[in-house]
Amino acid sequence: MSAENSPIKPSISQNNIQPVADFENQDALIKHVDITIVESEQRANGTLHIRDHYTVYLIDVKVTDPEYKQLQTMINRIWRRYTEFEQIHDYLQVTYPHVVIPPLPEKRIIYAWRKCDTTDPEFIERRRAGLENFLLRVASHPQLCFDDQFINFLQQEHDWRETITDSGYILQAENKLKSLSVSIRLQKPDPEIDGVKSYGKQLEANLGNFLYTRSKIIEKNYALCKLHANYGKLFSEWSVIEKEMGDGLQKAGHYFDSIAVSIESIAEDEEQLADQLKEYLFYAAALQHVCANHEALQRNLENANDTLTNRIAERGRAATGNSGLMARIFGTTEPDIVRDQNTRALDAKIVADTRALEKARTDLEEFRKKACIEIEYFQRQKDKDLHESLVNFIALQVKAAKKNLQAWTQIKECLQNMP
Amino acid sequence: MIRSNTNAPLYLPVIPFKSKMASESSSAVLDLNDVDTTDTEVGSVTDDREGSPLIMETGYDIAIKVDGPMKQLSTLETYVTYRVRCVCARWQSPPFVRRRYNHFKLLHKRLCASQPLVAIPPLPPLHSARQQLDRYSPSFVAVRSLALDAFMERIAKHPILTHSNDLRLFVITPDEEFDKVFKSENSALNLWGLSSALYGNGEAKSNNGARVKDPEFTAAADYMKSLQQKLTTLCTLTNKLYDGSVSLSNEYTGMRRVCDAWGSQVGGRSSRACGAISAGCASAAAARSKAPLKYKAILPLLAAYANAHLEKIKTRDALHAAYCAGNNATDESHNRLEQASEALRSELADWIPKTREEIKTHLLELADRQVAIHTQSLMGWEAALKLSSDTDISELFKTVSKTAVQNLSPSKCPMTDVDSDIDSDSTDRKGSKENGRIKADLNDNSDLNDKNDTHTNETADEKTDDEMTDRSNVKDNNEISNDRDISNDIKFVDPLQNFTDVELS
Numbered sequence: 064m065s066a067e068n069s070p071i072k073p074s075i076s077q078n079n080i081q082p083v084a085d086f087e088n089q090d091a092l093i094k095h096v097d098i099t100i101v102e103s104e105q106r107a108n109g110t111l112h113i114r115d116h117y118t119v120y121l122i123d124v125k126v127t128d129p130e131y132k133q134l135q136t137m138i139n140r141i142w143r144r145y146t147e148f149e150q151i152h153d154y155l156q157v158t159y160p161h162v163v164i165p166p167l168p169e170k171r172i173i174y175a176w177r178k179c180d181t182t183d184p185e186f187i188e189r190r191r192a193g194l195e196n197f198l199l200r201v202a203s204h205p206q207l208c209f210d211d212q213f214i215n216f217l218q219q220e221h222d223w224r225e226t227i228t229d230s231g232y233i234l235q236a237e238n239k240l241k242s243l244s245v246s247i248r249l250q251k252p253d254p255e256i257d258g259v260k261s262y263g264k265q266l267e268a269n270l271g272n273f274l275y276t277r278s279k280i281i282e283k284n285y286a287l288c289k290l291h292a293n294y295g296k297l298f299s300e301w302s303v304i305e306k307e308m309g310d311g312l313q314k315a316g317h318y319f320d321s322i323a324v325s326i327e328s329i330a331e332d333e334e335q336l337a338d339q340l341k342e343y344l345f346y347a348a349a350l351q352h353v354c355a356n357h358e359a360l361q362r363n364l365e366n367a368n369d370t371l372t373n374r375i376a377e378r379g380r381a382a383t384g385n386s387g388l389m390a391r392i393f394g395t396t397e398p399d400i401v402r403d404q405n406t407r408a409l410d411a412k413i414v415a416d417t418r419a420l421e422k423a424r425t426d427l428e429e430f431r432k433k434a435c436i437e438i439e440y441f442q443r444q445k446d447k448d449l450h451e452s453l454v455n456f457i458a459l460q461v462k463a464a465k466k467n468l469q470a471w472t473q474i475k476e477c478l479q480n481m482p
Numbered sequence: 483m484i485r486s487n488t489n490a491p492l493y494l495p496v497i498p499f500k501s502k503m504a505s506e507s508s509s510a511v512l513d514l515n516d517v518d519t520t521d522t523e524v525g526s527v528t529d530d531r532e533g534s535p536l537i538m539e540t541g542y543d544i545a546i547k548v549d550g551p552m553k554q555l556s557t558l559e560t561y562v563t564y565r566v567r568c569v570c571a572r573w574q575s576p577p578f579v580r581r582r583y584n585h586f587k588l589l590h591k592r593l594c595a596s597q598p599l600v601a602i603p604p605l606p607p608l609h610s611a612r613q614q615l616d617r618y619s620p621s622f623v624a625v626r627s628l629a630l631d632a633f634m635e636r637i638a639k640h641p642i643l644t645h646s647n648d649l650r651l652f653v654i655t656p657d658e659e660f661d662k663v664f665k666s667e668n669s670a671l672n673l674w675g676l677s678s679a680l681y682g683n684g685e686a687k688s689n690n691g692a693r694v695k696d697p698e699f700t701a702a703a704d705y706m707k708s709l710q711q712k713l714t715t716l717c718t719l720t721n722k723l724y725d726g727s728v729s730l731s732n733e734y735t736g737m738r739r740v741c742d743a744w745g746s747q748v749g750g751r752s753s754r755a756c757g758a759i760s761a762g763c764a765s766a767a768a769a770r771s772k773a774p775l776k777y778k779a780i781l782p783l784l785a786a787y788a789n790a791h792l793e794k795i796k797t798r799d800a801l802h803a804a805y806c807a808g809n810n811a812t813d814e815s816h817n818r819l820e821q822a823s824e825a826l827r828s829e830l831a832d833w834i835p836k837t838r839e840e841i842k843t844h845l846l847e848l849a850d851r852q853v854a855i856h857t858q859s860l861m862g863w864e865a866a867l868k869l870s871s872d873t874d875i876s877e878l879f880k881t882v883s884k885t886a887v888q889n890l891s892p893s894k895c896p897m898t899d900v901d902s903d904i905d906s907d908s909t910d911r912k913g914s915k916e917n918g919r920i921k922a923d924l925n926d927n928s929d930l931n932d933k934n935d936t937h938t939n940e941t942a943d944e945k946t947d948d949e950m951t952d953r954s955n956v957k958d959n960n961e962i963s964n965d966r967d968i969s970n971d972i973k974f975v976d977p978l979q980n981f982t983d984v985e986l987s
Contacts, residue, residue, distance in 0.1 A: 269744040276737040283733055287726040290719065297715050304708045308838060315845075446752060450870075453755035457762060457867045464766075464860035471856055475849035481842055 092208035093199065095128035098217070100195040103187050104142070118187055119144045120194055124217050139218055145170070147224065148194055151216045154232040155207055156349075157239060160356040161434040162207060163441040165200035166345030168193025168338065174274045176282040185331075189338055196342065242359055249358060250365055253431070259438055260354035267347040270340055281333055284463075288326035295319035311481035315474045322470045329463045336459065339452045343445060350441065353434055360430050364423040371416040378409035536569050543571035546638045546653065548631040551623045552580075562618065564627055566634065568653040572645075575654050585652070585660065586630055592648040593637070599825035600643065601794045601833075603636035604786035605629070606779065621775060628779035636787075641832060696802055699823075702830055703795045710788040713841075717781035720848060724773035727855070734767035751870075758870035765862025769855040777844055784837060791833065798822040 101123045108115040124139040148167055156164045168190050172179050179186055198217075202208045212227055219226060298316030302309040381402065538545040550565035563580040586605055593602045606629035609617060637643045655663045738760045745756030801819045 265747050269740070269747065272740040273737070273744065276733065276740050280730065280733045280737060283726060283730045287723070287730060290722055290726065293715075293719055294723075297712060297719065301708075301712045304705055304712075308842070446750060450751040450755050453752065453759060454867070454870050457755075457759060457863055457870055460762060460766075460863040461860065461867055464856050464863055468853065468856035468860055471849055471852040475846065475853055478842060478845045478849055 089205035091205050092202040095126060095131040096202070097123075097125040097127050098195070098198050098202055099123050100191050100198070101140075103191050106144075116182070117144055118182075118190075120191055122198065122217060136218075141217065141220060143216070145190070145194075147216070148197065150224070150227050151213060152197070153236055154212055154227055154230065155201070155210065156352065157232045157235045158210070158212075159207060160239075161353060161430050162204065162437050163346065163349050163353055164207070165197055165204070166342060166349055167197055169341060169345075173341070174278045174337065176278040177285070189334065192335075193338060193342070239356075239359075249361055253357065253361065255435070256354050256357050256431075260351055263347045263350040263354065266350075267344060270344040270347065274337060274340055274344070277333070277337060281330055285326055285330055288323050290323075291319045292323035295323065307482045311477045314477040318470045318474045318477070322467060325463075325466045325470070329459065329466075332459055333456070336452055336456050339448070343449060343452075346441070346445065350438070353438065357427075357430060357434055360423070360427045364420070364427050367416070367420040367423040371413065371420050374409060374413050374416050378406060378413055381405040381409050536567050538569060538571075542639055544638045544644055545569050546634040548634050549627060551627045553618060554582075562623055562626075564630055566653060568638075570653070573650055573654060576656065579653065579655070579660075580657050581652070581660070583626070583630075586633065589648055589652045590633075593643060593646060596646060596648060597642060599794070599822050600640075600829060601787070601790040602643070603633050603640075604783055604790055605633055606783065625775050625779045628776055629783055632780055632783055639836070641828075696799065699795050699798065699826065702826075703792060703799075706788045706792040706795065710785045710792065713781050713785035713788065717777065717785070720777050720781070727770040728773055731767040731770035734763040734770075738763035738767065754872075755870040758866035761869065762859075762863045762866035765865075766859045769858035769862075774847075774851060777848065780840070780844060784840065787833075787837070791830065794822075794826060794829075798826055 099122075101121045103118050103120050105116050106119055108117065119142040122141050122143055124141075126137045145167075149170075152164065152167050155162075172181065172186065181187075181190075201213060207213065212230060215223055215226055295316045295318075298312045298319060302312035302316065305312060536545050536547055546566065546568045548564050548566050551562050552565075554561060554563050561582050563582045565578050566581050567578040568575045590602060590605050606626050637646075637649055643649060651663055741756045741760035741763065745753045745760065748756070798819070801815065801822055805815050805819050
């Protein structure tokens with residue numbers, strides 16, 4: 064991570080932890096550039112098989128701040144595909160373990176309620192929006208946005224993949240994965256971090272349930288509204304054979320058709336809301352990641368502590384010449400010189416261990432401080448966003464109910480006006 | 483009670499109908515049509531209750547009502563009886579009698595036999611094999627009861643059938659004597675009916691080849707056929723509609739549970755939003771939970787009735803063909819033809835307007851119900867909207883555990899008094915806007931803030947407004963101006979700008 068990319072030379076050094084309040088006052092890339100994902104395209108891998116086609120997205124970066132000289136060109140356009148987004152995301156996750164990394168949109172479709180494929184134009188459009196969102200979020204984060212690799216991601220045309228792989232993040236990621244997969248049992252788990260972790264799990268569960276039931280509802284509602292199209296057809300046909308009732312039936316038929324049509328836009332809108340909620344579903348996972356990282360550090364600390372304690376005990380035993388099995392059975396067997404040697408060696412090791420312990424402790428504390436700020440910031444953001452999403456959900460329901468009510472009132476009127 | 487103790491049947495009330503009967507809704511929007519369909523007398527052991535009063539409609543001197551189904555055990559079998567009440571100016575009838583389905587069948591047969599030229603209103607269908615298992619299910623019995631009611635009503639209002647002796651006997655005969663009275667005459671009539679049927683059929687069959695198309699009745703025949711089709715389709719669709727509604731109602735209940743669970747685990751605004759959604763779901767579910775039954779009875783009957791007319795027309799056509807074939811060009815067959823034609827004409831002239839009225843009534847009922855459903859849902863959701871968007875300034879963020887907030891805030895975040903006035907709110911917002919919610923894709927308004935313009939627009943937008951305005955700058959946090967309309971047809975209605983962000987600064 065280099066702060067050189069920021070035009071504002073940091074009086075804020077990496078280690079100076081800003082209070083949360085100033086978080087937003089820090090500089091971020093977003094203040095100097097505009098990032099959008101303009102369009103998407105299908106590319107083929109050389110073969111003509113449909114499965115070897117993949118979609119690329121065009122990232123458009125415009126520098127809006129004339130003073131900002133860090134980016135190479137004022138306007139930059141670059142094509143990236145989803146896997147490359149994944150790469151930068153994983154890299155960020157490994158490089159900034161204390162930050163709640165913004166998530167990518169879903170790789171595979173979850174909570175689908177109608178047959179959908181990753182090659183559907185609708186899905187591609189939603190993914191485009193999600194990826195744009197991802198970029199904007201990263202660009203707004205004061206630390207993430209000035210990362211070299213991220214800047215490269217936005218600019219570097221050729222061989223970006225090599226560049227990012229060279230950073231060695233994959234190895235780090237694998238290591239981390241290994242260490243995380245070992246279930247961590249701490250002696251003294253940090254209650255706060257634990258709280259955050261369980262909150263993250265809860266949030267994941269709740270959002271998951273909500274998304275699931277929502278998908279069921281929209282599925283049934285959709286089918287129901289489509290049924291109205293049949294009504295429309297029936298009424299139209301019926302109006303042909305009736306003399307006096309014909310007009311009324313015909314008009315009513317039109318309204319039925321309108322109901323069937325109206326559900327499409329509502330479904331689309333709701334899908335966008337669902338995407339927002341899915342983002343937070345993944346965010347919850349990222350939050351748990353941060354907690355897990357903290358736990359890993361804490362375990363390191365505890366291990367270091369244990370090592371030191373053992374070493375001291377060992378040294379104690381060595382000093383009295385009681386190390387070794389023979390000594391325990393027969394009493395002191397070693398000559399003094401050997402004993403002294405051993406003791407001094409162990410002393411040196413103890414010093415090293417103590418230093419390691421101190422380092423682990425400071426690491427942990429630093430991490431904790433930084434993480435807590437990040438978490439707090441995340442919580443605020445999440446609260447606001449989720450509340451907004453939920454309110455919009457309600458608003459959408461109101462809109463749908465109004466539409467239906469309107470249509471049916473009209474239908475009733477038509478029927479009433481029949482002779 | 484008219485009952486004597488001949489076979490001392492046991493009175494076992496069927497399961498109370500009230501909960502299942504047609505369109506029981508508490509919504510005030512429903513009109514009074516629903517009064518007819520609720521069966522209020524079921525479940526009583528004694529027959530004494532009057533039930534809804536029987537009133538003759540204008541222009542008619544007779545009114546019949548069938549309701550009050552009841553299970554009856556006799557030595558040989560168990561069956562359901564229905565209470566038939568009648569008031570008539572032409573004859574003296576007991577307050578009510580009890581009839582079972584077979585009795586209705588008998589009446590139908592006798593009417594068919596005695597009035598061969600008239601299409602008799604159809605009966606509700608017999609059990610299918612599958613339904614045998616379901617014979618006493620409340621909904622099935624209720625539907626049948628409604629159908630029988632319609633059956634009797636049609637007969638009573640029919641200009642010819644109302645004077646039929648069979649009808650009179652049917653309504654007047656006390657229960658114990660009924661079998662004797664109807665059965666004894668039946669055997670004689672049976673033969674007669676049988677023979678006349680054979681007689682009639684013989685004529686028709688011999689002239690299958692020559693199809694004489696009489697324009698007057700062809701149109702009617704086509705109409706009947708189409709009408710039958712339409713009514714059947716309507717019934718099927720309505721079935722699906724209500725089934726779908728009920729299942730949707732279940733899903734809403736599911737979401738309500740989810741939101742309740744979520745709301746209880748989280749605090750602050752999100753909790754209120756969850757609670758609001760939960761309430762909205764509850765009312766949406768309630769609106770759709772009941773499915774009416776009346777249409778199930780009536781629509782198939784009307785379809786069958788149209789079919790009956792179709793059959794009569796065909797019979798008449800057969801007569802006509804026979805006549806035109808010339809083999810039996812006697813006066814007699816000509817008379818028969820004329821009779822049939824006349825009967826048909828008057829029948830159709832009477833039937834079509836009546837049926838039209840009935841269809842219209844039913845469609846209106848359907849529409850009313852839907853209007854009620856959506857009104858109730860709308861009210862629920864609007865209330866939810868209000869509930870979730872009300873600012874609650876005294877509410878702290880409680881998403882992280884309290885201890886965490888307290889641990890964090892004192893040293894690092896100087897907390898401002900939460901009851902901040904608008905000024906400090908807007909200054910807060912100024913700070914927070916930089917990294918606010920990034921939803922550029924959802925904004926299709928091109929007047930989105932440029933980075934430099936965030937602040938002024940915000941305060942303007944935070945006006946509380948109950949109406950649905952187009953989404954303006956709710957997503958005003960981002961300074962990403964998204965000039966492109968990504969998807970122009972997605973008009974996100976921004977409900978309330980009511981939520982002033984309360985943020986710790």
